[in-house]
Amino acid sequence: MPRKQxxxxxxxxxxxxxxxxxxxxxxLPGGLRIITEQVPGVRSVAFGIWxxxxxxxETAAQMGSAHYLEHLLFKGTTRRSALDISASIEAxxxxxxxxxxxxxxxxxxxxxxxxLPLAIEVVSDVVNDALILPDDVEAERGVILxxxxxxxxxxxxxxxxDFASLLFADTSLGRPVLGTVDTIESIxxxxxxxxxxxxxxxxxxxIAAAGNLDHDAVVRLVKKSFAEYLDETAAVExxxxxxxxxxxxxxxxxxxxxxxQAHLILGVPGPSRSDERRYALAVLTTAFGGxxxxxxxxxxREKRGLAYSVYAFSQGFADDGMFGIYVGCLPSKVNTVLExxxxxxQALVSGGLAKDEIERGKGQVRGSTVxxxxxxxxxxxxxxxxxxHDEPLLSIDQLLAKIDGVTPGEVNAVxxxxxxxxxxxxxxxxxxxESVFTG
Numbered sequence: 001m002p003r004k005q006x007x008x009x010x011x012x013x014x015x016x017x018x019x020x021x022x023x024x025x026x027x028l029p030g031g032l033r034i035i036t037e038q039v040p041g042v043r044s045v046a047f048g049i050w051x052x053x054x055x056x057x058e059t060a061a062q063m064g065s066a067h068y069l070e071h072l073l074f075k076g077t078t079r080r081s082a083l084d085i086s087a088s089i090e091a092x093x094x095x096x097x098x099x100x101x102x103x104x105x106x107x108x109x110x111x112x113x114x115x116l117p118l119a120i121e122v123v124s125d126v127v128n129d130a131l132i133l134p135d136d137v138e139a140e141r142g143v144i145l146x147x148x149x150x151x152x153x154x155x156x157x158x159x160x161x162d163f164a165s166l167l168f169a170d171t172s173l174g175r176p177v178l179g180t181v182d183t184i185e186s187i188x189x190x191x192x193x194x195x196x197x198x199x200x201x202x203x204x205x206x207i208a209a210a211g212n213l214d215h216d217a218v219v220r221l222v223k224k225s226f227a228e229y230l231d232e233t234a235a236v237e238x239x240x241x242x243x244x245x246x247x248x249x250x251x252x253x254x255x256x257x258x259x260x261q262a263h264l265i266l267g268v269p270g271p272s273r274s275d276e277r278r279y280a281l282a283v284l285t286t287a288f289g290g291x292x293x294x295x296x297x298x299x300x301r302e303k304r305g306l307a308y309s310v311y312a313f314s315q316g317f318a319d320d321g322m323f324g325i326y327v328g329c330l331p332s333k334v335n336t337v338l339e340x341x342x343x344x345x346q347a348l349v350s351g352g353l354a355k356d357e358i359e360r361g362k363g364q365v366r367g368s369t370v371x372x373x374x375x376x377x378x379x380x381x382x383x384x385x386x387x388x389h390d391e392p393l394l395s396i397d398q399l400l401a402k403i404d405g406v407t408p409g410e411v412n413a414v415x416x417x418x419x420x421x422x423x424x425x426x427x428x429x430x431x432x433x434e435s436v437f438t439g
Contacts, residue, residue: 008029009026009027009028009219010026010027011024011025011026011215011219012024012025014035014393015393015395017395017396017397018395018396018397019039020040021037021038021039021040021379022037022038022215023035023036023037023038023383023393024036024038024215025387026215026219027236028202028222028223028226028230029230029232030202030203030226030230030231030232030233030234031202031203031204031234031235031236031237032202032203032205032207032222032226032230033205033206033207033236033387034206034207034208034215034218034219034222035206035207035208035209035383035384035387036208036209036210036213036215036218036383037209037210037211037379037380037383038212038213038214038215039210039211039212039376039379040212042113042211042212042376043112043113043212044110044111044112044113044211044212044376045110045111045113045116045119045209045210045211045212045213045376046108046109046110046209046210046211046375046376046377046379046380047108047109047110047111047116047119047120047123047207047208047209047380048106048107048108048109048123048207048208048209048380048381048384049106049107049108049123049124049127049205049206049207050104050105050106050206050207050208050384050385050388051104051105051106051107051127051199051200051205052103052104052204052205052206052237052240052388053066053104053105053199053200053204054066054100054101054102054103054104054105054177055067055100055102055172055175055176055177055179056102056103056171056172056173056175056317057172057199058172058175058195060175060183061183061187062183062187062191062195063175063176063179063180063183064144064176064177064178064179064184064187065179065187065191065192065195066100066105066177066195067100067144067177067178067179068140068144068179068184068187068192069100069130069192069195069196069200070098070099070100070107071140071143071144072130072132072136072137072140072192072196073098073107073126073127073130073196074086074098074126075130075131075132075133075136075139075140076130076131076133076136077125077126077129077130077131078129078131079129080125082136085122085125085126088118088122089109089111089118089119089122092111092112092115092118093112094109094110094111094112094115094119095110095111096108096122096123097109101177102172102173102177102317103240103317103318104388106381106384107123107126107127108377108380109122109123110376110377113211113212113213116209116211116213116218116221117221120218120221120222120225121221121225124225124226125225127200127205128200128225128226128229130196132189132192132193134189137189137192141184141185144178144179144184145181145184145185148178148180148181148184151178155255155257155259155261155263155428155429156263156309156326156328158255158263158428159255159263159265159326159427159428160265160326162253162255162265162426162428163253163265163267163322163324163424163426164176164322165249165253166249166250166251166253166424166425166426167248167249167267167269167322167424168246168248168249168320169246169248169249170247170249171247173246173317173320201234201237202226202229202230202231203231203234203235203236203237204237206387206388207222208380208381208383208384209380210376210380210383211376211379211380238390239318239388239389239390240318240319240389241318241319242272242274242318242319245269245272245319245320246319246320248269249424250422250424251424251425252424252425252426252427252434252437253424253425253426253427254431254432254433254434255426255427255429256429256430256432256433257428257429257430258430259331259428259429259430260330261328261329261330261331261429262328262329262330262331262333262334262427262428262429262430262431263326263327263328263427263428263429264326264327264328264329264334264337264338264425264426264427264428264429265324265325265326265425265426265427266324266325266342266345266423266424266425267322267323267324267325267423267424267425268322268323268324268418268419268421268422268423268424269320269321269322269323269418269421270314270320270321270322270323270418271316271321271414272316272317272318272319272320272321273316273317273318273321273389273391274316274318274389274391275316275321277410277414279402279403279406280406280410280411280413280414281314281323281414281418282365282403283358283361283362283365283403283406283411284312284314284353284361284411284414284415285312285313285314285323286312286361286365287353287357287358287360287361287364287411288312288325288344288348288353288361289310289311289312289313289325290311290312290361290364291360291364293360294311294312294357295344295348295353295357296311296312296325296341296344297310299340300327300337300340300341304336304340306327306329306336306337307327307328307329307333307337309326309327309328310325310326310327310328311326312324312325312326313325313326323418325341327341331429331430331431334431334436334437335436335437338425338437342423345419348412348415348416348419349415349416349419349420352408352412352415352416353408353412353415355408358406358408358411361411362403362404362406365403366400366403366404369396369399369400369403370396373396425437
């Protein structure tokens with residue numbers, strides 16, 4: 001059998017920003033991608049290892065495994081104890097953490113620029129060489145159960161999980177990232193370790209860093225940290241497929257609880273994250289329910305005093321998405337709130353948003369886009385996601401141009417298209433079943 005050809009490292013400049021920052025990308029033999037943004041005028045660096053695995057990659061029996069690993073990888077390696085891991089970064093005033101989502105997991109550190117070599121060494125060790133010891137699995141099992149309990153105590157969070165489980169039916173997109181009490185209590189150490197060994201491979205990872213750095217130096221340090229883990233015959237794993245939309249559920253999901261407030265979400269399936277309508281959707285979401293001047297806030301809170309918290313949201317995944325509104329109100333007001341929400345949806349479909357509403361929405365999106373990039377962590381996240389999802393990396397000016405180019409017709413067209421679907425509703429409160437809701 002002929003040997004696989006070993007690829008050579010390749011480096012290229014992806015982007016030069018107007019502020020002098022430069023984004024470079026290197027692919028090492030073995031498929032490990034390194035992308036950096038050199039940012040002038042800062043003294044910090046955000047460094048992250050992004051793994052293309054999340055809760056939607058789990059089977060029903062594995063629910064919560066990706067998040068479980070996020071905890072376990074900090075419990076120790078062959079070189080460092082859990083205390084060594086945390087103390088090494090905290091001793092230089094840095095921040096070390098991780099988070100997991102439905103489609104990826106990130107381990108990151110934010111440090112002074114002079115401490116970047118330490119951050120690369122420690123985070124790489126955590127990701128590549130975790131021990132996953134039985135005692136640590138059992139200790140962290142209790143911690144995760146506490147995290148689930150804390151999450152479950154906040155119905156304004158739980159209702160989003162309920163809505164996802166309703167909208168995405170029995171698919172993996174509908175499952176909670178944390179898993180459930182039953183799956184966390186029952187999953188064995190061997191299954192978690194198999195998930196780790198099978199999924200955490202360099203070719204499915206993206207190394208990202210932003211701040212006061214030298215790209216070539218980062219590449220050298222990463223190569224050193226990953227030397228024993230790279231299979232030079234491997235290639236970059238393709239990005240998650242953008243295929244057919246997942247199966248959608250319908251109707252109303254009631255989570256009966258003796259809460260002081262009713263928490264409800266009304267929504268529909270939305271575009272995937274690569275859909276060209278995402279810029280119009282961002283403006284729509286912001287103008288319709290993204291701030292104190294938004295239509296929803298004005299109609300529900302300011303004019304009628306029906307709720308304290310009300311907002312619109314949207315989220316895109318590789319092959320699907322969601323769009324909806326959240327309202328928290330007194331249980332006695334829920335039918336009035338629902339009537340107003342449905343009327344506002346109907347008005348949005350029939351008459352669209354006014355030009356001044358759209359201009360305010362565009363202004364908010366422009367501002368949040370620019371202000372968000374003042375932080376090295378946000379810059380690191382932007383370049384990492386672009387690479388992880390195999391999407392074009394646009395400059396800030398190009399992003400602003402995309403937003404500026406959104407027309408009222410595009411905003412109103414995407415609203416009409418989305419709201420042509422049947423509304424789904426998830427609600428938490430002191431309600432026996434869905435029969436209490438009218439309309």
